[in-house]
Amino acid sequence: MVPLTGPSAADGAEFRNGIILACEELNARGGLLGRPIKPFFVDTCRQTAKEVVSAARLLIEKHKVHAIVNGYNIGAQNSEYEPIADAGIIYVHANTLLQHHDTVMSDPDRYFGCFMADPADYWYGPGLIKFLSWLRDSGQWTPKSNRIAIVSGSTPYSIVISNSMAKAAASYGWQVCFGPKIVQTPTSQWRDVIEEVRATDPAVFANTHFYAGDLAHFQRQFVENPMDCLVYLQYGAVHRTFADIAQEASVGVIVSSIIGLLRDEMGKRFETRYKARFGDGSTPTIGCQSYSNLHHYAVGAAMAGGSGAPGDFEQNRKVAFALRGMIYRTVHGTIRYHPDWQAVVPYPVLTPDPSLGMPHIFYQIHDFRAPLAMIAPEPYNTERFIYPPWMSGRPTETKPAPSANPRGLTEF
Template identity: 50%
Template sequence: MGHRIHRRGMLKGSAWLAGAAAVLSGANAARAEASGEPVPIGQAAPLTDFAAADGVEFRNGLIMACDEINALGGILGRPLEPHFEDTKQMGDATNVQAVQRLIDRYGVHAVINGYNTGSGSAVQDAIADAGIIYMHNDTSSGHGVLIGSDPERYFGSFQTDPSETWYGSGLLKFLSSLTDGGTFAPANRKLAIILSAGTYSSNIANVVREGAAELGWEVSLYETVNVPISEWGPTLSKLRQDPPGVIVVTHYFPADLAQFMVQFMTNPTPSLIYMQYGPSVKSFRDIAGPAAAGVVFSTVIGALQDEIGLDFEARYKARFGDDAGHNSGVQSYNAAWIWAAAAALAGGSGAPGEEEQNRKVAERIRAMIHRGPNGTTRFMPGEQAAASYPGGTDDPSLGMPHQFLQIQDHTAEPVLIAPWPYAKAGFITPPWIRG
């Protein structure tokens, strides 16, 4: 009891007590702690295999959110009880099976995931059949297409980050801002695009390829690699034969990207290197070491380097260790707070089969503008995916920021270099180009 009261007091003094946390605290004002019948919630995450570095953090983020929500009284006095299923190598069939186990074994009221690779539009049917809520960060345009095809059936499915297509258009605009402003002078106007065969990577790569010419870029290489991959020799040979001004890698496994940098640095080309998402995971810097310095990457869902984001990072690392990946953990953490606040406002959450109550929860989610550690979450009508800033809106208070970061010191956290008003440092020319 003493620990929980102390925990509640600590949260009330935190920069994080905004948005959903403030709503929940108000709804539970008369409750010192959650002590009623538990509300089971679930997560299907890649806890083993190649994406485990992210999957473990997705689990940690949900555990931390549940503990903090329970310290504020849970959902109208009912504590959250998280359950987990491993999606291993992922894929639609495996992902659906894991979610179905959560529903059948535990009767979860909501499934709150990070990402799982696949089509991004398979789990939603299991959720719709159960009539519960689904929050995920698959970063998939397929989600929005599915919701638009039958919004009545898929009322309870929400993507708590923008779709992957914003990565491609956002990158081209970012490159223009560097070159037009004189911050970076590329060796030439050639773009080399390296992708993996999955929908996520190819969708981003295609947006870059289709929009490059309009902004004065020539696509000199469009190379698809089989993943996971540790030997980049054939691809690097092509890059060295015709060095581009910019190398764009839309594959995103941290270990694979780290090996690319280690092998690239044995004979680097004078090319700016942009990589997709993977460098946001600490294992990328651990594996790449000094070869990581200079890499630019982006994320549409990472924790900001502002008061709320840094407060979250400090609490997350205090809980899970200095090496914990807060940029992955924030994904499920943020989603859990949104769902919990909406459930409290709706008068409670619903178990499988209690669709009427969960429709009330979904209505609250759709109406919410939530400020969390990763910026603003506001769901786009007809898509039920988070709006993107600055691509989808020019108002930073109405969209989740598409963050561009650079590793300027491989022993330190990457620095946020765009967009305004969140940037904390300027772009620096990578050391292999400076010489």
């Protein structure tokens, strides 16, 4: 189930690519216990509940799929879990929704096969605050104040992130001076809210909307008359589409993803294979998500002795048991499912051990024509933060208070 049309089509194309590459690699090695893996793709367009549920039913009823493995389909808010649970098949996704925790924990027996292969959206908020504090405390950046302005898109995903960001701020010595204010999205018009934020004179301006094209328009409008502050843009700005539209205006922007391709040997080899298969204009850091999800599923199903068709609850429970018990190192870090949530544990905000959590990666655009600079977290970072070109870069005497919670939020 992939959004091949609609506002997330750029990501959807990469999710499709990731599944294709994973299938090709697995089948070249004999498939799943000697059986070839055949993908079926259904377009979820705008990712409404109706579209995603219809896609799930089509895959189950027409194609008799043993598992649904994909990237994200955020708008359905877990509605697709119902036909999947009725069929008793495995569902591995990257929806990044806190609601996944609630659904799985509400009835673990019914939703035994539903796995979220990335941390929930909630962790973006405290993750950003922890990153900003690390940037400040490590001496890489001297903020002019402790003031943070937060603007949110209108989707539940964006709202959850902005609220968790605001909630975490005080624990690290920051003050929310604006928002979180919800802007009706999608939109390409940001000048009014930019002017509202300007009046509060923040040290950080965070926008939790995530459509790449909309964020590009935001950044172009911001640099028309920039403020002396850092700009953080949610997930969508990792996409090549963002830099292609924003061009020079994108340089200096900070963006993060709680799931993204690492720059180690595994990550570099994957990137080479991915671009050789899909071209230099493709985005491996997006495609790696569905790619790793399918590889992980295949390993779990092999450990369980095979996959299960719709209705084969017994076999699919064995697959789910294998997935839950496995610590699996992928090209974007470690997949380790929390035993209660069946969602991936994030590093460093929830676990201090990088081998036991998926890294919340922070990037900065240093050159809009080049790959994103990975500036955090340690030990995965390969570059360092630079002051954005619109900022003065001059240290000031005013610094936020020291963090009262230096180890991060550890309770859900």
